[in-house]
Amino acid sequence: MFSLLSDHNGHDEGLPPLGVALGNLKTRLHRQVVETLDLSVISRMDATLAKFEVSQVVERILDRERIPLNRKEREQLIVDIHHEVMGLGPLEPLLHDPTVNDILVNGAHQVYVERRGRLELSDVQFRSEAHLRKIIERIVSAVGRRIDESSPMVDARLADGSRINAIIPPLALDGACLSIRRFMKDKLQVEDLIAHRALTPEMVHVLEGAVKARLNILVSGGTGSGKTTLLNVLSGYIPAEERIVTIEDSAELQLRQKHVVRLETRPGNIEGKGEVTQRELVKNCLRMRPDRIVLGEVRGNETLDMLQAMNTGHDGSLTTIHANSPRDALARVETLVSLAGLNISTKALRQYISSALDVVVQMTRFSDGTRRVTSLQEITGMEGETVTMQEIFRFEQTGLDSAHRTQGRFVSTGVRPRFMDQLKIIGMDEPMGLFNPNHISTV
Numbered sequence: 001m002f003s004l005l006s007d008h009n010g011h012d013e014g015l016p017p018l019g020v021a022l023g024n025l026k027t028r029l030h031r032q033v034v035e036t037l038d039l040s041v042i043s044r045m046d047a048t049l050a051k052f053e054v055s056q057v058v059e060r061i062l063d064r065e066r067i068p069l070n071r072k073e074r075e076q077l078i079v080d081i082h083h084e085v086m087g088l089g090p091l092e093p094l095l096h097d098p099t100v101n102d103i104l105v106n107g108a109h110q111v112y113v114e115r116r117g118r119l120e121l122s123d124v125q126f127r128s129e130a131h132l133r134k135i136i137e138r139i140v141s142a143v144g145r146r147i148d149e150s151s152p153m154v155d156a157r158l159a160d161g162s163r164i165n166a167i168i169p170p171l172a173l174d175g176a177c178l179s180i181r182r183f184m185k186d187k188l189q190v191e192d193l194i195a196h197r198a199l200t201p202e203m204v205h206v207l208e209g210a211v212k213a214r215l216n217i218l219v220s221g222g223t224g225s226g227k228t229t230l231l232n233v234l235s236g237y238i239p240a241e242e243r244i245v246t247i248e249d250s251a252e253l254q255l256r257q258k259h260v261v262r263l264e265t266r267p268g269n270i271e272g273k274g275e276v277t278q279r280e281l282v283k284n285c286l287r288m289r290p291d292r293i294v295l296g297e298v299r300g301n302e303t304l305d306m307l308q309a310m311n312t313g314h315d316g317s318l319t320t321i322h323a324n325s326p327r328d329a330l331a332r333v334e335t336l337v338s339l340a341g342l343n344i345s346t347k348a349l350r351q352y353i354s355s356a357l358d359v360v361v362q363m364t365r366f367s368d369g370t371r372r373v374t375s376l377q378e379i380t381g382m383e384g385e386t387v388t389m390q391e392i393f394r395f396e397q398t399g400l401d402s403a404h405r406t407q408g409r410f411v412s413t414g415v416r417p418r419f420m421d422q423l424k425i426i427g428m429d430e431p432m433g434l435f436n437p438n439h440i441s442t443v
Contacts, residue, residue: 029058032061054081055082058074062077090126091105095160100114102181103180103182104178104179105132106175108126111125114369117365117370129175129176139178140156143157143158147166147168148168152170153165157251158180161252165178165179197372199372206376206417207234208237210359212239212426213419216357217318218321218329218333218357219234219361220328222323222365224365228252230363231294231319232255234318238257240259242257243290244291246263246294247285248265249299253294261288263285277302279301281302292317295319295320297320297321298319304340307333307356311356326377329362330360333357334350337352347382350387354379360376362377373393373395375395378419390417391415392412408442408443412434415435
């Protein structure tokens with residue numbers, strides 16, 4: 001029998017990757033299904049029932065037009081049409097693949113995915129630029145946004161919490177681009193981080209104590225280095241009886257405590273009205289009687305309000321920042337505070353920062369995709385006009401093995417942080433040899 005699907009990937013010899021015949025058939029079937037079904041009703045149905053209704057219509061069309069497909073091909077075609085009608089088309093299988101962390105669409109015919117920290121080209125493609133644009137428009141319209149030449153960029157969030165960014169021509173020269181940062185339903189726990197050698201039990205003990213002793217912690221790192229994952233883990237050490245307020249651009253934190261108030265920024269509408277910034281949320285949350293403030297990331301003038309909160313009784317706050325080292329993190333905090341128009345001397349500003357922050361944790365993503373805590377430092381005060389810091393733990397990279405995996409070791413500097421006395425006050429012990437410089441953990 002003639003077959004439109006010659007192999008399990010849906011490729012036909014001598015045809016483009018999706019197959020001209022298959023692509024044309026899907027387009028035609030999709031159009032007929034849309035004409036037959038009331039999509040406003042289908043969209044409100046249970047997912048299983050909606051899929052059944054779509055499959056019934058597709059089966060009738062195939063039988064009526066006597067299109068020669070075997071049962072396996074029919075089932076795959078029904079799934080594809082259902083994705084086109086109700087989902088995100090060819091991206092649906094990737095969204096249901098638990099190994100995919102990021103989906104990066106560079107035009108209609110190039111889709112990369114990140115698996116285990118490494119980018120790889122997938123075999124997923126769109127039929128055309130128009131097909132890709134249609135999927136993007138479906139995504140943004142579902143969250144009450146629009147994308148066109150007058151508003152060619154969109155930041156939004158999918159129903160499952162995944163973050164998306166879309167940009168279209170004329171800003172994107174080679175076709176529409178779509179980036180999806182997957183929302184992981186099961187966040188990594190501290191045991192997972194230790195098993196993946198992202199940090200050591202000694203580091204965990206110190207960080208747990210720092211959270212319980214209400215120290216203000218800044219997690220620093222580059223894009224995709226694991227800052228939010230570590231922030232989520234650290235927030236798990238906040239006592240359950242405390243009231244926690246989280247503030248994020250896009251809600252990603254999954255706190256296990258019951259008394260959590262989650263706040264999220266809102267972008268402006270097409271007229272540029274209605275925007276709610278992180279700074280406004282930080283100011284508002286101070287009136288909500290929080291015991292702890294967890295700020296997903298500081299990136300603007302809300303940094304000043306966060307520091308003020310840390311300095312005026314809201315200790316034990318947690319936040320992240322984009323920076324390549326702990327020293328760079330403090331420099332960036334200084335720069336962000338200046339955006340708020342605070343007219344004070346550099347020395348006074350640095351004094352303000354050093355009194356607000358207690359601990360800086362540096363996360364780094366390595367070339368093999370692994371993410372590790374590469375430095376844990378305590379802020380100890382000021383010397384002249386310089387904020388002084390002392391490193392407690394660090395990761396030293398020694399090279400790459402034959403499979404290009406990162407090799408290195410976690411070491412203690414032998415420095416006992418000053419805040420250990422605060423940990424003793426709250427009843428946390430100090431294990432023997434916790435800061436022994438001779439104790440080395442090799443990766």
